[in-house]
Amino acid sequence: EVQLVESGGGLVQPxxxxxxxxxxxxxxxxxxxxxxxxxxxGKGLEWVSYISGSGDLIFYADSVKGRFTISRDNAKSSVSLxxxxxxxxxxxxxxxxxxxxxNSPGGWFDPWGQGTLVTVSS
Amino acid sequence: xxxxxxxPSVSVAPxxxxxxxxxxxxxxxxxxxxxxxxxxxxPVVVVYDDSHRPSGIPERFSGSNSENTATLTISRVEAGDExxxxxxxxxxxxxxxxxxxxxxxxxx
Numbered sequence: 001e002v003q004l005v006e007s008g009g010g011l012v013q014p015x016x017x018x019x020x021x022x023x024x025x026x027x028x029x030x031x032x033x034x035x036x037x038x039x040x041x042g043k044g045l046e047w048v049s050y051i052s053g054s055g056d057l058i059f060y061a062d063s064v065k066g067r068f069t070i071s072r073d074n075a076k077s078s079v080s081l082x083x084x085x086x087x088x089x090x091x092x093x094x095x096x097x098x099x100x101x102x103n104s105p106g107g108w109f110d111p112w113g114q115g116t117l118v119t120v121s122s
Numbered sequence: 123x124x125x126x127x128x129x130p131s132v133s134v135a136p137x138x139x140x141x142x143x144x145x146x147x148x149x150x151x152x153x154x155x156x157x158x159x160x161x162x163x164x165p166v167v168v169v170y171d172d173s174h175r176p177s178g179i180p181e182r183f184s185g186s187n188s189e190n191t192a193t194l195t196i197s198r199v200e201a202g203d204e205x206x207x208x209x210x211x212x213x214x215x216x217x218x219x220x221x222x223x224x225x226x227x228x229x230x
Contacts, residue, residue: 045157045221062218095164100170105217105219107170108170109155111164
């Protein structure tokens, strides 16, 4: 079964940092790009970041560029999202999602992980 | 940035047809994907590349895309179809993934 499992969410103070991880199983991990998508409570979906299967291609949403860093370790079938300078607008459920394609964006997202909740509060 | 617009809500009686639109400038030139999110769950793809249906998704779900509107059509709507539907596509001009604002489907 193809599966993505996120971890690392939790409570962090404004201005703080958090590192999310996503572990993939059941498929050739390097053969797929990975995206992070977030959803604030009661709101819609917002794309956060993309990394190609090889790790050579990386993109960020304008709202997180310069604060978030995505990376991957194909040997460990994992992707990480380092989040710095967190603020209230970053509070959301963060989903790790597999892109259909390996090294080019534009594919559909399947599957989605169950999500990990990030709460930003003092 | 590329902006797409979805109606906030659609209501339909059981057994009827629901139509959810995703409007954007020349969206017909892009590949559009659709997701269904039930309350408390992660989204699931129901249509990809405008009109293709993943395995396990009922034939009642279909999609089309032309000119400035992509459309998700759900035939013979059931109570289990309730939830939020999102369109998504890649914007090569900004290298961003784009989501529509979402449409909440209510089965009367």
